[in-house]
Amino acid sequence: MNWSVLKRLPTALINWIKPNLDTFKHSKALTIWILSLIIGAAVGVAAILFRELIGLVQLPWLGNRSEDTLTAAQNVSRIWLFIAPVIGGIIVGQLLQFLNARRTGNVSDVIEARTTSGRNLSLGQGIWSAVISAISLGSGASAGREGPVVHLGATLAGFITHRRRLPEWCSKTLLAAGVASAISASFNAPIAGVLFAHEVILQHYAMRSFVPIVIASTVGTVLSRLWFDEATTFLIPVYQITSYWEFPAFALLGMVCAIVAVLFQFTLFSADYVARGIKMRIWMRPIVGGIAIGIMALFLPHILGVGYEVTDKMLWNQLPLWLLFTLIIAKTLATAITLASRFGGGIFSPALFLGAATGGAFGLIAGNIFPDLASSGGLYAILGMGAVAGAVLGAPISTTMIVFELTGGYGLSIALLLCVAIAHGVNQAVHGHSYFHWQLEMRGLFDHLGPHRSIMRTKKVMDFMDVVEPGLEPERIDTEKDTPTLKPTDSIDYALRTFDAGGHQRLPVVDERDETKIIAWALQVNALRYFNKALIDASVEEHR
Secondary structure (H helix, E strand, O other), X not given: OOHHHHHHHXXXXXXXXXXXXXXXXXXXXXXXXXXXXXXXXXXXXXXXXXHHHHHHHHHHHHOOOOOOHHHHHOOOOHHXXXXXXXXXXXXXXXXXXXXXXXXXXXXXXXXXXXXXXXXXXXXXXXXXXXXXXXXXXXXXXOOEOHHHHHHXXXXXXXXXXXXXXOOHHHHHHHHHHHHHHHHHHHHOOHHHHHHHHHHHHHOOOOHHHHHHHHHHHHHHHHHHHHHOOOOOOOOOOOXXXXXXXXXXXXXXXXXXXXXXXXXXXXXXXXXXXXXXXXXXXXXXXXXXXXXXXXXXXXXXXXXXXXXXXXXHHHHOOOOOXXXXXXXXXXXXXXXXHXXXXXXXXXXXXXXXXXXXXXXXXXXXXXXXXXXXXXXXXXXXXXXXXXXXXHXXXXXXXXXXXXXXXXXXXXHHHHHHHHHHHHHHHHHHHXXXXXXXXXXXXXXXXXXXXXXXXXXXXXXXXXXXXXXXOOOOOOOEOOOOOOXXXXXXXXXXXXXXXXXXXXOOOEEEEEOOOOOOEEXXXXXXXXXXXXXXXXXXXXXXXXXO
16 A cells, blocks of 8 residues: 555545645635625515515405415405405505605616626615505406515615625625515425526526525525415316327427417507506506506406416316306406506416416316317416516526426426427517516616627626726816716716717716816726626636
């Protein structure tokens, strides 16, 4: 035996391990893990309170706090089906007016904040947005609870990490950790929470972000299960894939669901566009929307709220074909009216609703045409849920897992993956992007086109300018000369274009309030150096 080799082994192990431990220490990974634990707990509690607040709002008019809103609505006086959304609209309108807010927060705000490391989020905004959304959903507005709770989780994460000197990747990771806990606590779906945070918020899978996001998601799930229970959101009947000859039908269902998803999104866009063109005080918009929702609810109480009870009935084949077709149209219109009239809420639950209705109707038709081959309508309803939601959210992987965890239906994985993939692909071919990215494009942020586009729009001149030393007499711009200037809040895209247009190597940065006062200087070489470093950091963040 070579004893000299054994004697050198401890030293070799130390030399191997020590650099890794030093890297772990300098990256502040342990700090991030601890913060993710705190964020997971805080967001988990907030998600529980949000769900309970929805129940408290619906208690006075429905008589219960559960999500069985259809059964409750069928047992109360019909006048309440009209009055409740109107009263909710009055309250929401007054709150928006008092807070001087145009709308509530949503998932696209969180994606935008990720590009600026949480710079655009505030705790106050998250809280009032959640309160308004809870009042909206509790009074019968047709929307989902996913958007508000994701936004609330992100704002809490930003508040907990506020003023901590953390690397940019840490801030983004902790923002995603808050989202993961929100999804997990709200839907009892821990794996989906982790995947959603990576796929939708971070938009990449990085190893060093995985652990803190999982920690936060786990804590949120544990708290949710301790408070509510471990049951899945939907109870599904026994099902099985009757024959592998059904897979062409599953592929066809994916295409049908893509059409429903595209029409749903175009309806949302159109309603929002029309609402923006109508001159109306902000406090009046929810009232008008509440009246419209109330009138629809008199004939179809199925559209009220998040609609989980109705979705559950679709999984059990308890609704006739004509009603499924009617609900696809009615729920689409109700959700479009809800969001366009500035009620709070998200689009995930309506997408599940529409998917279940589409799949259920498809299954009933397939069963009548091929009675010996077609599986149960409940199976098709589950597949439709994933396909429509995946196409709308632009998140096929996390949506597939959400459907698995909401239904406990892991046995249909192959069929579900096929439907979701085809629906997502057709939606991308026709529509080009998800609902969230459409919202971002409305703000001039083309985040899905690559990190360089978001860096060009979100990084500012203030990030690389050389500030004039304090105490010196500030220089002034000669107004008689046509000298181009920059402002601290101008984007790096605008700065580089200004440098290039005039062939300048240095430009003055002027005060926002006094455009003749020079407060800093911007060098073209510094702008390019900063832009290149941001691109490198983005690449490292996505692959480390």
